[in-house]
Amino acid sequence: MDIVQILLNGIVLGSLYACIAIGFSLVWGVLNVINMLHGSFIILGGYLTFFAWQYFGINPILALPFIATTLFCLGYVLQYFFINKVVTAPVLTTLTLTFGLDMILYNLMTVFFTATPRRVTLDLGTLNIGDLYLPVDRLLGMGLALCLTALLFLVMRVSKIGRAIVAVRMDRQAATLMGIRVNHVYAITFGIGAFMAGAAGAVFSMVFPVTTNLTGVFLGKAFVICVIGGLGSVPGALIGGIALGLIESIAGYTIGPQNAITVGFVLMLVLLVIRPSGIAGVKGYE
Numbered sequence: 001m002d003i004v005q006i007l008l009n010g011i012v013l014g015s016l017y018a019c020i021a022i023g024f025s026l027v028w029g030v031l032n033v034i035n036m037l038h039g040s041f042i043i044l045g046g047y048l049t050f051f052a053w054q055y056f057g058i059n060p061i062l063a064l065p066f067i068a069t070t071l072f073c074l075g076y077v078l079q080y081f082f083i084n085k086v087v088t089a090p091v092l093t094t095l096t097l098t099f100g101l102d103m104i105l106y107n108l109m110t111v112f113f114t115a116t117p118r119r120v121t122l123d124l125g126t127l128n129i130g131d132l133y134l135p136v137d138r139l140l141g142m143g144l145a146l147c148l149t150a151l152l153f154l155v156m157r158v159s160k161i162g163r164a165i166v167a168v169r170m171d172r173q174a175a176t177l178m179g180i181r182v183n184h185v186y187a188i189t190f191g192i193g194a195f196m197a198g199a200a201g202a203v204f205s206m207v208f209p210v211t212t213n214l215t216g217v218f219l220g221k222a223f224v225i226c227v228i229g230g231l232g233s234v235p236g237a238l239i240g241g242i243a244l245g246l247i248e249s250i251a252g253y254t255i256g257p258q259n260a261i262t263v264g265f266v267l268m269l270v271l272l273v274i275r276p277s278g279i280a281g282v283k284g285y286e
Contacts, residue, residue: 005132006249012134012142014245015238019145019203020218021225022152022237023196029231030169030189031087036098037078038222039215040105041071041194045201046210047109050118060120060206061144068199075194080187087186102215110212117209141207148199152192153234165189227268230278239279243267 024038048067052058078101086093124136156162167175168185176182204210221244229240247267248260255263271278 002131006253007246008132008134010246010249011242012138012245013249014242015142015145015149016138016200016204016207016241017221017225017245018238018241019148019196019200021222021229021241022149022234023193023200024219024222025226025229025231025233025237026152026165026196027190027193028226029233030165031083031094031186032091033083033087033094033098033190034091035190035193036095036102036219037105038193038197039217039219040102040109040212041075041197042201042204042218043210043212043215044105044109045071045198046205047113047118047201048198049202049205050120050210053120060122060202064144064199064202067202068195071198072191072195076187076191078194079190080183083190084183084186087183106212106215113212115212117211118205119209120206122206135207138207141203144203145200148196148203149234149238152196155192156234161185161188221264224264224268226278227271228278233278236278243279 020042023041024035027033027035027038045067048070049060049063052063052067053060082101083094083097086097122137122140124140127134127136127139156165164175164180164185165188167178167180168182168189172182175185201210225237225240225244227240228243229236229238244264247264248257251260251263
């Protein structure tokens with residue numbers, strides 16, 4: 001296989017990975033909450049996209065905003081009424097709570113949707129450029145993932161709520177004194193994380209089969225990407241996602257796809273030792 005083909009495959013895959021991790025990174029960096037629900041949110045977004053396409057004939061691109069908004073509402077409610085009660089507790093407490101909520105959501109999806117892999121089949125063909133082959137559905141997924149990443153970057157940079165999120169992240173007490181409703185900002189932040197997870201699930205359902213058996217895989221990849229790219233940074237999630245995609249693509253070709261994930265985890269451990277804040281992380285969120 002040509003090295004250019006391997007690199008292109010890695011960049012396309014890495015863009016999708018970045019979309020997976022960006023919401024997880026935001027919640028972890030702002031709330032200091034390791035959201036164990038994140039993988040289930042992604043799968044729920046994928047399932048809802050599939051069912052909207054199969055039973056109602058709704059194009060997944062048109063369904064994406066509504067599904068992502070539904071996940072935002074779910075995330076907001078869970079944060080505001082449950083997680084906010086313990087958000088200032090030690091990390092182990094919030095970790096346990098989100099793990100319990102994840103088990104509930106995971107089992108509900110398994111009972112009502114089953115664990116059968118499902119994928120939105122668009123049959124868009126393959127783009128051939130010389131000896132390079134790129135499925136159009138993957139290119140479409142990459143484009144959507146990059147657009148979502150850019151959208152969140154703009155929201156964090158120029159919007160009022162984005163500035164409030166940054167203020168709370170930097171100093172919760174000072175933000176409170178400035179009149180910012182911290183619990184509301186926390187709920188919106190968690191909702192945005194769920195929004196991005198649902199959108200990522202919708203995009204992934206157009207490229208790969210989704211099933212509840214993948215919740216742990218997606219959560220693990222999000223964790224690795226956050227460590228590689230760094231917390232509290234949208235560009236960091238993009239860098240970490242593309243880095244992991246390239247690593248898995250190259251490792252899959254050289255030492256076999258069954259070992260590619262292991263290489264990613266090894267890199268994560270190395271970075272934890274030599275650069276805990278990640279490649280583009282915000283100092284103070286090691």
